[in-house]
Amino acid sequence: xxxxxxxxxxxxxxxxxxxxxxxxxxxxxxxxxxxxxxxxxxxxxxxxxxxxxxxxxxxxxxxxxxxxxxxxxxxxxxxxxxxxxxxxxxxxxxxxxxxxxxxxxxxxxxxxxxxxxxxxxxxxxxxxxxxxxxxxxxxxxxxxxxxxxxxxxxxxxxxxxxxxxxxxxxxxxxxxxxxxxxxxxxxxxxxxxxxxxxxxxxxxxxxxxxxxxxxxxxxxxxxxxxxxxxxxxxxxxxxxxxxxxxxxxxxxxxxxxxxx
Amino acid sequence: xxxxxxxxxxxxxxxxxxxxxxxxxxxxxxxxxxxxxxxxxxxxxxxxxxxxxxxxxxxxxxxxxxxxxxxxxxxxxxxxxxxxxxxxxxxxxxxxxxxxxxxxxxxxxxxxxxxxxxxxxxxxxxxxxxxxxxxxxxxxxxxxxxxxxxxxxxxxxxxxxxxxxxxxxxxxxxxxxxxxxxxxxxxxxxxxxxxxxxxxxxxxxxxxxxxxxx
Numbered sequence: 001x002x003x004x005x006x007x008x009x010x011x012x013x014x015x016x017x018x019x020x021x022x023x024x025x026x027x028x029x030x031x032x033x034x035x036x037x038x039x040x041x042x043x044x045x046x047x048x049x050x051x052x053x054x055x056x057x058x059x060x061x062x063x064x065x066x067x068x069x070x071x072x073x074x075x076x077x078x079x080x081x082x083x084x085x086x087x088x089x090x091x092x093x094x095x096x097x098x099x100x101x102x103x104x105x106x107x108x109x110x111x112x113x114x115x116x117x118x119x120x121x122x123x124x125x126x127x128x129x130x131x132x133x134x135x136x137x138x139x140x141x142x143x144x145x146x147x148x149x150x151x152x153x154x155x156x157x158x159x160x161x162x163x164x165x166x167x168x169x170x171x172x173x174x175x176x177x178x179x180x181x182x183x184x185x186x187x188x189x190x191x192x193x194x195x196x197x198x199x200x201x202x203x204x205x206x207x208x209x210x211x212x213x214x215x216x217x218x219x220x221x222x223x224x225x226x227x228x229x230x231x232x233x234x235x236x237x238x239x240x241x242x243x244x245x246x247x248x249x250x251x252x253x254x255x256x257x258x259x260x
Numbered sequence: 261x262x263x264x265x266x267x268x269x270x271x272x273x274x275x276x277x278x279x280x281x282x283x284x285x286x287x288x289x290x291x292x293x294x295x296x297x298x299x300x301x302x303x304x305x306x307x308x309x310x311x312x313x314x315x316x317x318x319x320x321x322x323x324x325x326x327x328x329x330x331x332x333x334x335x336x337x338x339x340x341x342x343x344x345x346x347x348x349x350x351x352x353x354x355x356x357x358x359x360x361x362x363x364x365x366x367x368x369x370x371x372x373x374x375x376x377x378x379x380x381x382x383x384x385x386x387x388x389x390x391x392x393x394x395x396x397x398x399x400x401x402x403x404x405x406x407x408x409x410x411x412x413x414x415x416x417x418x419x420x421x422x423x424x425x426x427x428x429x430x431x432x433x434x435x436x437x438x439x440x441x442x443x444x445x446x447x448x449x450x451x452x453x454x455x456x457x458x459x460x461x462x463x464x465x466x467x468x469x470x471x472x473x474x
Binding site for chain 2 (some may be wrong): 061091094095097098099101103104106107108109118119122123164166167171182226253
């Protein structure tokens, strides 16, 4: 099929990483990562533990500041060594990038509704009523409106993760980062979270998903990136890469996953 | 006769309570910046805080009160017995509260901070909305226990002349020679004040635990 230049131009680049690196002292965790994503793309990052997948996500929203390279996201460019990012720039990045964690990290002292409303009030300066109205919509969308006035401790892991997704969506992010969102869940509860994520992807949300769910990576994401030892070892269209990896390292990882 | 003892010794109750409350409030407040210093990335600040905590906690309270009242209070500054006891017990409480807070900070899951940052919450809201309520919840049982301990420690202020329960009891026993009855009444009064404190701490802890249990 011939590429359609018009369609390509309409989709702006949302995220660009140039030679992003992260070192803790002598330990290099990320080594020269390049990545560009257009709006609406879904990228899955797979690879063995300790390969730097989570750190990469944290470098994008600057929870972990990278130690080299350039990050361009949400209209802000941060280049290590040029100047420290301003507070305003960091805020802008975090508003445009939502994040979902492996351990949910809901606020245990707040009701489900307050969990979703808090940042809307504090960051977007919405009134409490307006924030709560948006939160209720989002909770309905993840199927948990009836939990609004409960505390997170009364919710199952899968429910908590769906609430965490609603909380991240409340800031209307342009990009969603998922850090092993189902790894702390048993397989059945994982499914309900994956269903919400699939819906988001189908709705056109730009997403990066660090995951061990190989089916999900293959079927939902447009592109798969395989990482090992802080580097990208292979990158390609999901189905193609998952079925016939070109590098030994990626093939070895995929074989290990399949043989389990 | 016991009734008469009771009314005499009970005159010390307001002072015992006033000293407990003011020393605890002072310590709970000053403990926060001290805790920040203990956890500061700046080494000199951290060492200074550690030195303060170590000194405040390893010198016995009675020595502190003598030092402040008879030492500083004679000549350097005009200090009433109550003020001296307030300052001394308040500072000791600050050191202990700083350690309690530090333990509570460590008990908050690091993911809470990460989630708050990822949501773009500015620092003051990260503290006010996310950290402080959880800190309070975790530190509360230790604070309750400490406050009851402090109530009993206020008895040493009788040695510098604060006319609280132990002071009244001592002087009554000197006048009447009924030491056994007098100090039994004094002990009973301490129990009676401790009980509601324990109830309040327990109730507050339970009502918060019900909501926050993970």
